[in-house]
Amino acid sequence: xxxxxxxxxxxxxxxxxxxxxxxxxxxxxxxxxxxxxxxxxxxxxxxxxxxxxxxxxxxxxxxxxxxxxxxxxxxxxxxxxxxxxxxxxxxxxxxxxxxxxxxxxxxxxxxxxxxxxxxxxxxxxxxxxxxxxxxxxxxxxxxxxxxxxxxxxxxxxxxxxxxxxxxxxxxxxxxxxxxxxxxxxxxxxxxxxxxxxxxxxxxxxxxxxxxxxxxxxxxxxxxxxxxxxxxxxx
Amino acid sequence: xxxxxxxxxxxxxxxxxxxxxxxxxxxxxxxxxxxxxxxxxxxxxxxxxxxxxxxxxxxxxxxxxxxxxxxxxxxxxxxxxxxxxxxxxxxxxxxxxxxxxxxxxxxxxxxxxxxxxxxxxxxxxxxxxxxxxxxxxxxxxxxxxxxxxxxxxxxxxxxxxxxxxxxxxxxxxxxxxxxxxxxxxxxxxxxxxxxxxxxxxxxxxxxxxxxxxxxxxxxxxxxx
Numbered sequence: 001x002x003x004x005x006x007x008x009x010x011x012x013x014x015x016x017x018x019x020x021x022x023x024x025x026x027x028x029x030x031x032x033x034x035x036x037x038x039x040x041x042x043x044x045x046x047x048x049x050x051x052x053x054x055x056x057x058x059x060x061x062x063x064x065x066x067x068x069x070x071x072x073x074x075x076x077x078x079x080x081x082x083x084x085x086x087x088x089x090x091x092x093x094x095x096x097x098x099x100x101x102x103x104x105x106x107x108x109x110x111x112x113x114x115x116x117x118x119x120x121x122x123x124x125x126x127x128x129x130x131x132x133x134x135x136x137x138x139x140x141x142x143x144x145x146x147x148x149x150x151x152x153x154x155x156x157x158x159x160x161x162x163x164x165x166x167x168x169x170x171x172x173x174x175x176x177x178x179x180x181x182x183x184x185x186x187x188x189x190x191x192x193x194x195x196x197x198x199x200x201x202x203x204x205x206x207x208x209x210x211x212x213x214x215x216x217x218x219x220x221x222x223x224x225x226x227x228x229x230x231x232x233x234x
Numbered sequence: 235x236x237x238x239x240x241x242x243x244x245x246x247x248x249x250x251x252x253x254x255x256x257x258x259x260x261x262x263x264x265x266x267x268x269x270x271x272x273x274x275x276x277x278x279x280x281x282x283x284x285x286x287x288x289x290x291x292x293x294x295x296x297x298x299x300x301x302x303x304x305x306x307x308x309x310x311x312x313x314x315x316x317x318x319x320x321x322x323x324x325x326x327x328x329x330x331x332x333x334x335x336x337x338x339x340x341x342x343x344x345x346x347x348x349x350x351x352x353x354x355x356x357x358x359x360x361x362x363x364x365x366x367x368x369x370x371x372x373x374x375x376x377x378x379x380x381x382x383x384x385x386x387x388x389x390x391x392x393x394x395x396x397x398x399x400x401x402x403x404x405x406x407x408x409x410x411x412x413x414x415x416x417x418x419x420x421x422x423x424x425x426x427x428x429x430x431x432x433x434x435x436x437x438x439x440x441x442x443x444x445x446x447x448x449x450x451x452x453x454x455x456x457x458x
Contacts (some may be wrong), residue, residue, distance in 0.1 A: 057322060060458050061457060082322065089314050091314055091319035093314070093316055094313070095254060104243065108320070
């Protein structure tokens with residue numbers, strides 16, 4: 001994938017709480033993520049991984065605390081701190097073609113020369129020949145490729161992956177791991193939530209374990225890194 | 235400029251998906267058609283009786299049909315979590331509302347205009363001489379229904395009993411529109427038709443007030 005042209009941006013979560021009624025989904029989460037880091041969030045279902053990523057995407061407003069994006073960004077480039085988000089839901093329209101979906105989101109994000117950008121991305125994710133097919137006719141793996149292309153349209157400095165491998169076959173997981181590796185090597189900051197150890201989790205440079213909305217472990221070293229991922233599913 | 239260009243792009247998407255599937259238009263047209271045909275059997279459509287009853291019947295059919303049309307408005311954005319993708323992409327969330335309410339107004343207006351000739355024939359109501367005034371009332375009322383209905387659709391889509399909630403919230407809120415548009419239409423169907431400016435003014439004020447409220451608070455309706 002094309003390396004980003006302009007930025008090195010990190011994230012800082014400061015004392016973040018998120019409450020849904022009586023449920024406290026995140027409790028006093030304070031984390032600094034350096035530009036270019038590839039962070040794996042592990043934890044049981046309901047531990048707060050998805051909420052944390054949605055806070056980072058600014059889809060969810062924290063009940064308390066602040067989110068900031070420290071780093072270098074080119075002046076007048078608002079897309080630099082608009083993260084790209086890939087979740088297990090594909091976030092694309094089934095009743096539009098792959099090309100129509102990407103053009104729609106490229107135009108909404110005011111990407112320069114949207115047709116060229118979409119053409120390049122369709123080629124990069126291997127969907128050039130199916131560009132005119134409705135997304136509802138795609139396999140799960142192909143839909144996830146469209147989802148990744150959508151997230152990359154505006155060349156984001158930060159990428160968020162929320163359990164991106166859900167429902168993918170082994171070939172799909174291998175393709176996804178390759179794509180994330182390229183994105184990581186291009187210098188982007190990547191945050192992903194995963195279940196257990198996998199081909200994708202091995203790409204992480206840092207592992208953070210969440211439990212009941214709190215950070216309970218955080219490491220960059222090999223043995224502890226692995227234990228965080230495995231213990232999460234134990 | 236971002237707001238207008240984002241709205242135009244999203245409106246294009248709404249029109250494309252609807253004209254590709256024709257789900258909303260078909261459902262709404264069939265519903266109104268059934269109401270118009272069924273009621274035409276229940277009373278003798280002499281000219282005087284029609285002038286008295288038909289405006290209320292017409293607007294009741296439009297109102298119930300609009301609740302069918304507005305139900306999927308935000309519900310189908312939840313299927314693949316496309317609402318999140320839209321929120322991540324637009325610079326002003328009001329563009330999402332603006333595009334949806336513009337599309338809903340267009341669909342509703344199109345349905346009303348398509349069924350007006352049939353209504354005129356079955357209920358023996360002359361509409362040609364007041365057609366331009368009828369189009370104005372249809373537009374103002376459809377816009378009001380779409381503004382309030384789109385906002386309520388965003389609220390109900392996040393609730394548990396979403397299918398029930400929208401009509402429950404929408405029908406009482408839209409009663410003033412129903413009353414005003416029925417009164418204006420009744421005046422237009424009179425033997426000596428006249429324009430009831432009070433009703434038209436009320437519809438215009440309703441539209442402005444609700445559109446302003448949506449512009450100010452719409453963002454909060456999309457939050458999780």
